[in-house]
Amino acid sequence: PIYWREIHRRCLAGAIERDPGERFLRSGGAEQWVRWEIQPWHRPDGSIGGIVLFSEDITQQRRAEQGLRESEERLRLAQQVARIGTFEWNIQTGVNRWTPELEAMYGLPTGGFGGTEHDWENLVHPEDRAAAVRQVQLAMETGTFEAEWRVVWPDGTLRWLAGRARVFNDEAGKPLRLIGANIDITEGKQASEALRRSEANLREAQGVAHLGSWYRDLRTDAMTCSEELYRIWGLDPKLPFPALKGQDRFYTPESFRRLSAAEQVALRDGTGYELDLELVRADG
Numbered sequence: 001p002i003y004w005r006e007i008h009r010r011c012l013a014g015a016i017e018r019d020p021g022e023r024f025l026r027s028g029g030a031e032q033w034v035r036w037e038i039q040p041w042h043r044p045d046g047s048i049g050g051i052v053l054f055s056e057d058i059t060q061q062r063r064a065e066q067g068l069r070e071s072e073e074r075l076r077l078a079q080q081v082a083r084i085g086t087f088e089w090n091i092q093t094g095v096n097r098w099t100p101e102l103e104a105m106y107g108l109p110t111g112g113f114g115g116t117e118h119d120w121e122n123l124v125h126p127e128d129r130a131a132a133v134r135q136v137q138l139a140m141e142t143g144t145f146e147a148e149w150r151v152v153w154p155d156g157t158l159r160w161l162a163g164r165a166r167v168f169n170d171e172a173g174k175p176l177r178l179i180g181a182n183i184d185i186t187e188g189k190q191a192s193e194a195l196r197r198s199e200a201n202l203r204e205a206q207g208v209a210h211l212g213s214w215y216r217d218l219r220t221d222a223m224t225c226s227e228e229l230y231r232i233w234g235l236d237p238k239l240p241f242p243a244l245k246g247q248d249r250f251y252t253p254e255s256f257r258r259l260s261a262a263e264q265v266a267l268r269d270g271t272g273y274e275l276d277l278e279l280v281r282a283d284g
Contacts, residue, residue: 011038011051033062087165089117089178091140096120105161105184107153125150125158140175143167148185160189214241218267221245234281252278 007017018037036055043049085102089095096117100110106123113119117136124132128149139145145165152158165180212229216222223241230237233250244263248256255277262273 007038008051011040012048014040014048016040031059032057033059084181084183086181087179091167091175091177102182105159105182106151107155107157107159123151125152136178139165139167139178143169145178145180158186159184160186216244233279234283250280250282252280255279 011017016037016039018035020035034055035058036053038051038053040048041050041052085105086099087102088097090097094116096113096115096119098113098115103110103113106113121129121133132147132149135145135147143166145163145167148160148162150158150160161182162185163180163182165178167175168177168179170176210228210232212226212232214223214225214229217224221243223243225241227237230241235241242250244260247259251259258275259277262275265271266273
């Protein structure tokens with residue numbers, strides 16, 4: 001081919017030509033990668049008498065490199081789907097390498113992270129920074145890191161992150177690297193906060209309406225009750241609420257009989273009940 005004739009011409013003129021990896025198709029159609037170098041061959045008098053070709057089959061190396069690229073691409077995709085970002089901090093050099101997914105969790109563009117542990121600390125919410133840094137320092141002793149903190153994006157968005165990492169030491173036990181991952185837990189934190197507010201509102205409403213609520217586990221007969229129900233009964237909220245079979249001492253005999261009968265019908269038919277009962281409070 002003209003391509004090879006031009007290479008030969010340049011080598012005969014004294015040039016050295018090389019290619020770090022060129023793909024060929026063998027006679028059977030199989031793919032083969034070859035690294036080659038062509039040099040001029042010099043006669044004893046220094047003139048060029050021809051060219052010499054050195055070649056090396058690097059097919060297995062290229063296949064391994066392709067497999068690595070595909071594996072890394074799958075890992076990046078998995079991190080994007082699971083909202084996970086990874087990092088590797090070289091404790092000796094101070095270089096902290098982040099994946100693009102991790103940078104995105106902090107509201108940064110790809111390549112926007114400064115690359116040091118100090119740069120990470122500056123991205124943590126000021127109110128959470130000291131505690132997060134202490135956990136990193138503690139990890140140097142325990143070997144593991146686990147913490148949660150807030151970050152504020154450049155546009156003011158507030159996000160919650162959770163981090164887990166492991167410290168790798170040298171043979172003398174000196175910390176070398178901290179490798180780990182962060183995950184965005186903002187949605188879970190928001191749901192927990194919404195639930196907390198809802199439960200607080202419910203407790204306040206029950207207190208205003210003098211309404212108590214309870215939940216009974218039919219497997220154990222254990223009762224879980226609201227604070228207002230404890231108040232209605234005159235019981236100490238720090239103590240377990242009495243199970244149904246222990247409530248007979250709080251009701252008049254007739255009221256407890258009616259309550260027990262209503263419970264049996266409700267459990268048998270899957271219905272509810274509504275009763276007016278006479279309760280004897282704990283203080284009499």
